Every structure is written in C-alpha cells, then in structure tokens.
Amino acid sequence: MISIATAAPAVSAAFLASLVEVVEAFTIVLAAGTLRGWRAAVAGTAAALAALALIVVALGPLLDRIPLHWLALLIGTLLLLFGMGWLRKAVLRAAGIVPLHDEDAAFAAEAVNLGHASAPGRAAFDWLGGVIAFKAVLLEGLEVVFIVIAVGAGRGLLLPASLGALAACIVVLAIGAIVHRPLARVPENTLKFAVGVILSAFGVFWTGEGLGIAWPGQDLMILVFGGAFLLVGLCATQMVRRSRGAIAP
Amino acid sequence: MNLLREVAGELTKMFVGDAWSTAGILAVVSVTAWLKGRGIVPPLVGGTILFLGCIAVLVTSVVLSARRQRVR
Numbered sequence: 001m002i003s004i005a006t007a008a009p010a011v012s013a014a015f016l017a018s019l020v021e022v023v024e025a026f027t028i029v030l031a032a033g034t035l036r037g038w039r040a041a042v043a044g045t046a047a048a049l050a051a052l053a054l055i056v057v058a059l060g061p062l063l064d065r066i067p068l069h070w071l072a073l074l075i076g077t078l079l080l081l082f083g084m085g086w087l088r089k090a091v092l093r094a095a096g097i098v099p100l101h102d103e104d105a106a107f108a109a110e111a112v113n114l115g116h117a118s119a120p121g122r123a124a125f126d127w128l129g130g131v132i133a134f135k136a137v138l139l140e141g142l143e144v145v146f147i148v149i150a151v152g153a154g155r156g157l158l159l160p161a162s163l164g165a166l167a168a169c170i171v172v173l174a175i176g177a178i179v180h181r182p183l184a185r186v187p188e189n190t191l192k193f194a195v196g197v198i199l200s201a202f203g204v205f206w207t208g209e210g211l212g213i214a215w216p217g218q219d220l221m222i223l224v225f226g227g228a229f230l231l232v233g234l235c236a237t238q239m240v241r242r243s244r245g246a247i248a249p
Numbered sequence: 250m251n252l253l254r255e256v257a258g259e260l261t262k263m264f265v266g267d268a269w270s271t272a273g274i275l276a277v278v279s280v281t282a283w284l285k286g287r288g289i290v291p292p293l294v295g296g297t298i299l300f301l302g303c304i305a306v307l308v309t310s311v312v313l314s315a316r317r318q319r320v321r
Contacts (some may be wrong), residue, residue, distance in 0.1 A: 018266070033265065057316065067320070073282075077275070077278050078264060078297050080274050080278070080303060081263075081264040081265070081271055081274055082263055082264055082277075084270060084274060084303065084306070084307055084310075085263075085264070085266035085267065085270065087272060087307060088266070088268065088307060088310050088311055088314065090268060091320070092311065092314055095315065097315045098318065118308070135252060135255065137255065138252075138256065139259045142260065142263075143259075143261060143263060146263065147293070164292055174291060183273075184316045200303065200307075200319065202296060203298060203303075204300050204303055207278055207281075208295075208296045208299055208300075210297065211281060211282055211285050211286075211292075211299070212285065212292060213285070213292045213293065213296040213299070214292060214293075216293070216298060228300070228304065229304070229307075230308060232304050232308065234255075236308055236311045236312075239312075240278060240312070240315045241316070
C-alpha cells in the first residue's frame, strides 16, 4: 500500500509539470481546431496520444530490466538536467531577463502559420491541422511521459504519477472547453519554477541513491532539497533582478 | 523524417538547454561518483558534495545566462 506522504511529491510533480505542458499543447490544438477544423485537430491529438501510449508500453518493460541503482542514477541525472534547466529558465524569466511565455502570442503565431496555408473544403480532411495537432501533443507529451516515468519509476509510483498527469489533462481540457480560448492566465512561470524545484530535489535524491548514498531521513530529504532549491532560486531571482536594475538606465 | 528530427531536437532540448549548465551537472555527478567509488569520501560527504555542487551550478549558470543576455 502506497502512503500519501510517499506518493504526494510524485503526484504533485507530475500534475504541475503536466499542467504546463498540456496548456502549451492545448494552445496549438485550439489554433488548429479553430482555423482548420476540429475533426483533424481531434484526430491528430488522438494519434499523438496513441503514439505516446506506445512509447510508454515499449519503455516500461525495458525499465524493469535495468538494475535499480543504475536506474536511479540514470533517472536522477536526467532529472537534474531537466529540472535545473526549468528552474534556471524560470529564474531568468522571473528576473525579467528572458520574456515570459505568452499563450495568447503563441496562439496568434500558430494562427498566422496556419492561415498561410489554404483552407480545405468543408468535406475534406485537413491534414495540415491534423499534423500540427499531432506534433504539438507528441512533443509536449514526451516531456510529460519523461516526468511521469522519472518521478514514478523505481518507487512503484508510476500509477499515482500517471494519475497526476491525467488529472492535469482533465483540468486543462475542462477549463479549455468552457473558456474556448488560450489559457493565458495560467501562471506558467510560477508553475515552471515550482516544478523545477521539485524535479531538481528528486534529481539530487535519486542520483545520490544511485551512487549508494543512504540519505538520512530517507524520502524526507526530498523536502529538504526542495526547500533549499526554492530558497536558492528565489535568492538568485532577486540577485539577478537587482543587478539588472543597477545596470539599466 | 522532419518530424523525427523535431522529436530528436525536442528531446535534446529537454536535457541540454544550456551547455554550461549541462556540463556542470555532469561534472558534479561524475566527481561525486569518483570520490564515492574510490572511497575517498564517506557516502554522506559525497551526498553533500553532490547537493552543494548542483546548487553552485544553478547559481553560476543563472548569473552567466543573465550576463550573456545583457550583452546581447
């Protein structure tokens, strides 16, 4: 039986990270559906989800064959690369060095791209819209698959982590169906910051486990690492923001 | 073919967003593995090196990226 305390970090990491990715995919699918027709957009999305399911089914048994400490080292290192990458970018965005991701702008850019191609007849299947939706869901979905496997594998938490990702999909689709426009109000950078903190903490923990380090307090150390990454991230944001202010006229 | 290239590019971008940061993380993990593997440091000291090394890489990569962006 998995306790809530064990599953909560994995579920919340999968949920928050998936929320960010699903919002980005939703924006593009919405552009494809609105401008090129919903039949193709839905078909492209379904095909991408099937491709992602195939990847998970193919990768799952492979992971079982890797010795646990090698798996922990591999996943831990990948989590460090991925999580610290997100945290670094979120700090730079929060400090105003890199512009924030804007879903409205992303929607407009996609609409311009799709608008350049001629629209299909009413009865014809719009391959362009389908391919655009397929690509968006596949590319963003790959990150979701990685995060779910990374935070879930090795501790038997694949199912809770998958449920966290699924919940994010349902939340985004439900809100998207109601508002029917890009979800520009989602605090994407705050979410990325939080996910970067959580994944970096998981990364240090797993890498250490893979190297044979027995952390004191075991899983509780993830919280300690998370707190430290959060503090360092906030301090780095302030530091960069202040030095930016000192240079700017 | 184009799609496969894009998928490969996306996967690379996932883990290698910033070359300095990637090299730094891999160096910290390698050094920790070497020190721990050779028995030069006790496991917990190895863990501390890993953790503080990652923090140092994060701060340095943020500062370097901010400086690079400003120069542009």
